[in-house]
Amino acid sequence: MRDVAVIGAGRIGAIHARNLAAMPGVRVAGIADPDAAAASRLAAACRTEVIALDAAFAAGAVVIASPTPTHADFVERAAAAGCAVFCEKPLDLDAGRVRACLAAATRASILLMVGFNRRFDPSFAALKATIAAGVIGRLELLSITSRDPAPPPAAYLRASGGLFRDMTIHDFDMARFLLDEEPVGVHATASALLDEVRAAGDIDTAAVTLRTASGAIATITNSRRASYGYDQRIEAHGADGLVAAGNRTATSLTLADRHGFRTDPALPFFLERYEAAYRAEIATFIAALDGEDVTFPGGEDGLRALLIADAALESSRSGREVAL
Numbered sequence: 054m055r056d057v058a059v060i061g062a063g064r065i066g067a068i069h070a071r072n073l074a075a076m077p078g079v080r081v082a083g084i085a086d087p088d089a090a091a092a093s094r095l096a097a098a099c100r101t102e103v104i105a106l107d108a109a110f111a112a113g114a115v116v117i118a119s120p121t122p123t124h125a126d127f128v129e130r131a132a133a134a135g136c137a138v139f140c141e142k143p144l145d146l147d148a149g150r151v152r153a154c155l156a157a158a159t160r161a162s163i164l165l166m167v168g169f170n171r172r173f174d175p176s177f178a179a180l181k182a183t184i185a186a187g188v189i190g191r192l193e194l195l196s197i198t199s200r201d202p203a204p205p206p207a208a209y210l211r212a213s214g215g216l217f218r219d220m221t222i223h224d225f226d227m228a229r230f231l232l233d234e235e236p237v238g239v240h241a242t243a244s245a246l247l248d249e250v251r252a253a254g255d256i257d258t259a260a261v262t263l264r265t266a267s268g269a270i271a272t273i274t275n276s277r278r279a280s281y282g283y284d285q286r287i288e289a290h291g292a293d294g295l296v297a298a299g300n301r302t303a304t305s306l307t308l309a310d311r312h313g314f315r316t317d318p319a320l321p322f323f324l325e326r327y328e329a330a331y332r333a334e335i336a337t338f339i340a341a342l343d344g345e346d347v348t349f350p351g352g353e354d355g356l357r358a359l360l361i362a363d364a365a366l367e368s369s370r371s372g373r374e375v376a377l
């Protein structure tokens with residue numbers, strides 16, 4: 054039986070804990086969260102108990118799903134206890150702090166996986182496999198559309214590190230995942246078009262271009278408000294063709310009448326859209342713990358996505374491309 058403790062019983066911690074509890078051969082070793090009510094609700098749902106933080110690091114493997122400012126400390130505490138880690142993104146909002154925490158993980162030789170769940174979405178994974186198999190030839194253009202249905206509360210925005218580090222970081226990881234080579238330059242343009250986001254000091258609308266040394270170009274467009282649901286699409290254009298993954302809807306119905314063709318809206322948000330991805334992601338963590346030959350986003354991927362986010366912020370302020 055593989056024991057995995059979960060730190061943080063909020064939105065994403067609950068997903069991971071429930072997915073772990075549903076896996077054969079896996080036991081949720083306990084839930085640690087200072088919010089006693091949230092911890093005991095989730096513990097009951099996962100047939101486990103509420104535990105203290107130290108007990109979580111003694112479980113041998115831990116999922117860190119607490120707020121971002123806690124991540125780096127918890128990774129270091131896990132490393133000190135020789136405990137394997139699945140840590141939600143981002144590892145920290147400061148690249149220097151991320152480097153220190155990766156050094157601790159490396160010194161302790163612990164397994165460290167970062168929660169870039171979109172790599173495990175069945176459609177995006179198939180898109181990656183299609184590119185890797187050479188079906189569309191050399192990848193020349195990548196177009197990533199990533200828009201939230203509505204902005205988060207002001208308190209979240211103020212602590213989030215800004216759009217690029219909080220939201221676009223997933224798209225930066227996806228661009229790195231799909232491109233054959235690391236981007237060497239980033240250019241970003243950003244606006245604050247929504248009153249509540251502007252009041253919180255953040256941006257909500259952005260267009261980012263990444264360039265690789267061989268000339269492949271990835272564009273990312275973000276918005277914190279999409280009236281038609283959670284908009285998550287990718288198109289990859291290569292020398293010999295194109296492969297695209299569109300939005301998912303609750304049913305595959307198309308209704309046509311004199312007003313036109315209609316489908317269901319896009320799935321509401323990340324919990325629904327990436328349900329399968331979260332399951333595959335945590336199953337990969339378990340497979341890695343079991344020594345299986347699986348690939349997963351590690352600490353270095355977490356750092357590189359953050360460095361691109363920092364460069365995008367700099368570019369959006371200076372108006373110039375920033376070298377990576």
Ligand SMILES: NC(=O)c1ccc[n+]([C@@H]2O[C@H](COP(=O)([O-])OP(=O)(O)OC[C@H]3O[C@@H](n4cnc5c(N)ncnc54)[C@H](O)[C@@H]3O)[C@@H](O)[C@H]2O)c1
Nearest residue numbers: 061062063064065066086087088118119120121141142168
């Ligand atoms: N990969 C994804 O798709 C995804 C989605 C959402 C959130 N996240 C990341 O997951 C993290 C949590 O986000 P969320 O939306 O679940 O937040 P949340 O606010 O819903 O939940 C956070 C939980 O952590 C608990 N907590 C606070 N301090 C703690 C501490 N010191 N020790 C243990 N628990 C503590 C809170 O009581 C709360 O229950 C963030 O870093 C966020 O960036 C990732």
